Amino acid sequence: MKLLMIEDNESVSEMMKMFFLNEEWDVTFKDDGKEGLDVFLEDPTSWDMITLDLNLPTMDGVSVCREMRKHSSSVPIVMLTARDSESDQVIGLEMGADDYVTKPFSPITLIARIKALHRRAQIKEDGDGNTDHGINDDFDVKTEHFKINIKTREAYFDDELVSGLTPKEFDLLLTLARKPRQVFSREKLLELVWDYQYFGDERTVDAHIKKLRQKIEKVGPQVIQTVWGVGYKFDDSNIKE
Structure with missing residues (x-):
């Protein structure tokens, strides 16, 4: 795996360097937001993973993430932040981060998150490469009001x-819409969408649901419902024409 870690805390970088070496990953470290972005932009398609601190000199992590997403919609980005507030997490996810890890964190947890995101990215890449039969207007999921095309990710x-x-909002919508009215717990969504079985943070699901709902509401009524004490479900069967 080729990984770019943009982190201005030297102790964090030194700690993670040992774990990355143990995984035999090819890692580049940068301690400045603008410098990290410049390295990424030299060849955006060459990177398999980005870990990005929120608070960086020269250019903050949210701005770096926004610029990265303009050049690559698929490279997984994990946002690292010392703050533990929902607003910071949502902002990072809104700018295109796939996940966040709050400092202080366990190196084993970060490694697990990175591996999970990489597996999901590989599965998506393999699927995209093997499902093209020259038909791009077929829909893989059809509900009362929704149509979803996995190939075009629309x-x-x-x-x-x-x-x-x-990418994660699409995967989340797809997972829910494939089984209308079935209730998914946050833990199950972490497993299915993020591939986290033991190291997931349920707030990751809540933040993505919030942004996904906002985007759906721009075109129609809300179809992702909260089942209090359990999780979420997709249901568009009661929408009035």
Whole structure:
């Protein structure tokens, strides 16, 4: 794996360097936001993973993430932050981060998150490469009002595109819509969408659900419902014409 870690805390970088070496990953370290972005932009498609601190000199992590997403929509990005507030997490996810890890963190937890995101990215890449038969207008999931195309990674509400979905928001919508009215716990969604069985943070799901709902509401009624004390479900069966 080729990984870029943009982190201005030297002790964190030194700690993670030992764990990355143990995994035999090819890692580049940068302690400045602008310098890290410049290295990334030299060849955006060459990176398998980005870990990005929120608080960086010269250019903050949110701005770096935003610029990276302009050049690559698929490279997994893990945001590292010393703050433990929902607003910071949502901002990072809104700018295109796939996940966040709050400092202080266990190196084993970060390694597990990175591996999980990498596995999901590889599965998606392999699927995209093996499902093209020259037909791009077929829909893999059809509900009362939604149509979802896995190949183009597009979702439509009554033929209107739900625009601006990040990779994880699309995967989350797809997972829920494949089984309408089935309730998924946060733990199950972490396992299915993020591939986290033991190291997941349930707030990751809540933050993505919040942003996904906002994007769906731009084109139609809300179809992702909260089942209090349990989790979430997709249900568009009661929408009035």
